[in-house]
Structure formats: structure tokens, C-alpha cells
Amino acid sequence: MNKLFVGKVFLAPMAEVTDLAFRILCRKYGADVAVSEMVSANALSRDSQNSLKIIQTCEEDKPLGIQIFGQNTECIEKAVKIVEDKCDFIDFNLGCPAPKIIDQGAGSALLKRPNRIKEILETMVSNSKVPVTVKIRSGINKGDNVAVKIAKIAEEAGVEAIAVHARSQQQKYSGEADWNIIKEVKENVGIAVIGNGDIEDAIDAKLMREKTGCDSVMIGRASMGNPHIFKQVKELLDNENLIDPVSSHEKLEMFKEYYKLCTQYDLDSVPRAKMHLMWFTKGLKGSTKMRNAISRIKTFEEVEEWVQKIV
Numbered sequence: 001m002n003k004l005f006v007g008k009v010f011l012a013p014m015a016e017v018t019d020l021a022f023r024i025l026c027r028k029y030g031a032d033v034a035v036s037e038m039v040s041a042n043a044l045s046r047d048s049q050n051s052l053k054i055i056q057t058c059e060e061d062k063p064l065g066i067q068i069f070g071q072n073t074e075c076i077e078k079a080v081k082i083v084e085d086k087c088d089f090i091d092f093n094l095g096c097p098a099p100k101i102i103d104q105g106a107g108s109a110l111l112k113r114p115n116r117i118k119e120i121l122e123t124m125v126s127n128s129k130v131p132v133t134v135k136i137r138s139g140i141n142k143g144d145n146v147a148v149k150i151a152k153i154a155e156e157a158g159v160e161a162i163a164v165h166a167r168s169q170q171q172k173y174s175g176e177a178d179w180n181i182i183k184e185v186k187e188n189v190g191i192a193v194i195g196n197g198d199i200e201d202a203i204d205a206k207l208m209r210e211k212t213g214c215d216s217v218m219i220g221r222a223s224m225g226n227p228h229i230f231k232q233v234k235e236l237l238d239n240e241n242l243i244d245p246v247s248s249h250e251k252l253e254m255f256k257e258y259y260k261l262c263t264q265y266d267l268d269s270v271p272r273a274k275m276h277l278m279w280f281t282k283g284l285k286g287s288t289k290m291r292n293a294i295s296r297i298k299t300f301e302e303v304e305e306w307v308q309k310i311v
Contacts, residue, residue, distance in 0.1 A: 002131055004063060004088065005161035005192035005216055008032040009205070009233050012163075012196060012220030013067040013091065013135065015098070016272060020056050021261035023064070025254065026223055030230030033063050033216075035135075038093045041070030041079035056265065057086050065133060069093035071105045071116060073123045080128045089131040089160070092124060094150065097137070097169045108137050108169035111146055114153055121157035135163040135196070138181045141170045151185045151193075161192035163218050173221065182212040194218050201229065202236040202243075209237065225279025227254060248284045255280035259307050273303045 011018060011026045013035040023034040036055060043051040055066050066087040068079050076092075083090055094117065096107030110117055124132045134154050139146045151162050164185050166177040177197030186193040195214035199205050205217045217237075222229050228246045235241040246254075258276055262268065274297050281287050281294065297303060 001190070001192050001215070002160045004033070004131070005133070005194065008194075008216040009230055009237070010163070010194060010216055010218040011035065011223060011230070012218045013038055013065075013093070014220055014224075015096075016275070017224060019054075019262075019267055019272065020058065020061060020265050021258055021267050022227075022276070024058075024060050024261055025258050026227045026230055027060065028257075029227040029254075030232075030234045031219075031223075031227070032234075033065065033088075034061065035065040035067050035091055036087075038067045038069045038096060039079075039083075041068045041076040042072060044068065044082050045075040045078035055083055055086055058265070063088040065089045065091045067091040067093050067135065069096060069101060069106045071110060071113075071120070073120055076120055077123050077127050080124055084128050084130050087130060089133050090124065090128055091133045091135055091163075092121065093135055095135045095137040095165050095169075097172045102169070108140065111137065111140060111150060111169070114146075114149065117150060118153050118157055121154055121159055125158035131160040132158065133161040133163065134159055135165065137165050137167055137169055138178065139168050142168045142175070144168055145181060145184075147181050147185050148188045151189045151191075155189045155191050159191065161194060161215075162189070163194040163196050164214075166195070166197040179208055179212050182208070182214050186213045186215075192216065196220065199233075202232040205233040206236050225251065225255075225276070225282055251280050251284075256307055259303065268300050270297065270300055270303065273297075273300065277303065277306060 009032050011031040011034040015037045018037045039051050039054045064087045066083045101107035102109040164182045166181040182195045192215040194216045195208045196218035199219050200222050235243050277294050
């Protein structure tokens with residue numbers, strides 16, 4: 001079993017969230033491994049500049065997985081060759097529930113096509129010089145469970161780890177994740193299994209490991225505006241120490257760090273900066289008024305003004 005995927009705390013791939021700046025910030029606060037936001041294999045094969053920016057990385061950003069999505073094997077093969085020198089492993093998305101991805105026959109839509117999954121993963125493994133991993137959901141509708149079937153296909157194709165988000169496509173991010181699905185996958189494959197879904201704090205991460213036997217845990221939405229969660233999780237898992245959450249002031253300082261990283265790496269997306277500022281100010285005194293003002297930001301210079309206000 002590849003040690004890269006065992007005993008680790010992962011930052012989950014999240015569209016328009018896990019950019020280079022956020023990945024570096026989460027690593028500073030304890031994330032062992034990070035995965036990029038998903039990028040279209042089709043767009044990469046056409047040398048799309050926007051897609052190439054998504055896979056931007058640096059020496060600090062290691063170990064890194066780049067997540068690709070698509071369903072055209074020719075484009076996927078080209079994408080593998082483009083990203084393999086930039087990352088430590090390539091992740092394939094079989095879990096995205098967004099309609100615009102499903103309409104392409106990609107993401108979680110592929111869970112209905114196990115033969116195509118087999119073909120795609122075999123193509124990736126045979127053409128990649130770095131390990132290949134997959135991220136899946138339990139199935140299409142709540143109550144469906146194709147996770148074990150897909151996990152076995154992935155293992156047979158040569159995939160080295162599988163991240164299981166224990167929700168269906170239909171559930172998106174609502175309802176409860178069924179951790180029993182992660183447990184079933186772990187009991188039926190010999191490759192590393194990474195548990196994902198409903199980890200809100202360090203105690204949840206510990207419970208997931210204990211209840212499912214998963215090799216690593218993956219944290220997504222709970223890290224938005226709170227990269228410190230990775231330090232809390234690692235302290236509890238590694239040292240049995242339960243440390244306090246950070247203060248509101250410290251969260252604002254983290255946003256300043258994120259902003260500085262954005263400027264350093266030329267990530268000057270106003271919508272993205274606004275979104276992160278919303279998360280980092282969530283729960284602060286007077287945050288409703290503050291967030292209303294943030295929603296009206298139109299330029300990166302206005303984001304800079306907000307950074308200057310943070311003391």
C-alpha cells in the first residue's frame with residue numbers, strides 16, 4: 001500500500017476553492033496532502049489557459065494531487081501527460097454532482113457506466129508515471145451503493161487509492177454521510193481508502209477512522225474559512241490532544257495570509273477573494289452587516305481595503 005495515502009489528513013478537491021493560495025495556507029496549518037480543484041481533461045487537451053492556471057503549483061505545494069474530470073479517453077490521456085510532471089498523483093473525479101458536469105456525462109454521472117470507468121482508469125494508469133487515485137460517491141440516488149463495485153474496478157485497473165464521499169449524487173452536500181459505505185469499501189479492497197464526508201471537527205475525524213478503518217481522512221467544506229481544522233485533527237489523531245479552535249482575530253489574520261498568497265501567485269479573482277472573505281468572517285460579531293458590505297465588492301482594490309481594515 002502506497003504510504004502517500006496512509007495515515008494522512010487530506011485537503012479535499014473543491015471547485016473554485018482549493019486554489020494554490022488556499023492549498024498553501026492549509027498546508028501551513030497541518031494538511032498533509034492537498035488535491036487541486038477539478039480541471040477538465042477536455043480543456044487541458046486544448047491547452048486552455050484557464051485550465052492551465054488551475055493546475056498552477058510551486059515547491060511549497062507538495063505532496064499534490066491534481067484532479068481531472070471528463071469521459072473522453074483520448075482527452076484524458078492527453079491531460080495525464082500534461083499534469084503528471086506537476087504533481088505527486090493524479091486523481092480522477094467520479095463524484096461531482098454539479099449539473100453542468102453531469103450533463104457532460106462526467107463526474108458522478110459515470111457511476112452508471114462501470115465499463116467506461118474501467119476503460120478510463122486503465123488508460124490513466126498505463127499512461128501516467130505517477131500514481132492514479134479516484135474520488136467517488138456512493139451512487140446516483142440516496143440508498144444506492146455502487147461504491148464497492150467501483151472500488152474493485154479501480155483496484156483492478158491499478159489505481160492506488162480511493163477517496164469515498166459517503167453521499168449519493170442526488171444528496172449533493174445535504175443529509176448525512178453514510179460512513180458504513182466507507183467501511184464496506186475498506187473491507188473489500190486492498191488499496192488505500194480515504195474517508196470523506198461530515199468531518200466537521202477533530203472528533204469527527206477520529207470517529208470516522210475508528211468506525212470505518214479508513215487509511216486517511218479527507219476534509220473539505222469544514223476547512224473553508226478555517227484551515228486550522230487540520231492542526232486540530234492531526235493533534236487528536238497523532239497525539240490524542242484536543243486543541244481549541246482559533247479566535248476570530250486569528251481567522252482574519254488567516255485571510256490576510258490567503259490574500260498575500262493570492263497576490264504572490266497572481267490569483268486576482270475578485271469573486272473568489274470575496275467568497276473566501278465571506279467564509280473567514282462567518283460567525284464574527286456584526287458579521288451579517290460585514291458580509292452584506294463584502295457582497296458589494298467589485299474590484300481587487302476593494303479587497304485590499306478590507307485587508308487593511310483587519311487588525
